[in-house]
Amino acid sequence: MALKPGVLYVAYGWTRDSTWYTGHVEFTLERLSNLKPGQVLSQTYVEANDRFEDRVQPYSQFAAEKCA
Known part of the structure; x- marks a missing residue:
């Protein structure tokens, strides 16, 4: 399936x-499109803003934090 511009996807x-x-x-x-190879997009809830914000980090850092 090809992703379409302007569509909000949820995984x-x-x-x-x-x-x-x-x-x-x-x-x-x-x-x-802003991600580079080896980067992961996740979202973190920021209580002060009462919303989820994007977090881009290297896969190695993501794996160390989330898969430990």
Whole structure:
């Protein structure tokens, strides 16, 4: 499936038996176009702003933090 400009996509993952799940990430083709190979887009809730904000980081850093 090709991504379409201007469309908001939401990715979310879970296991079949719901014993594990991920947080979601929202993105558009335009926001993804800013990523470079080896980077990961995630979103972090910022309480002061009461919203989720994009966070771009190297895959190695993401894996070290999230897969430990």
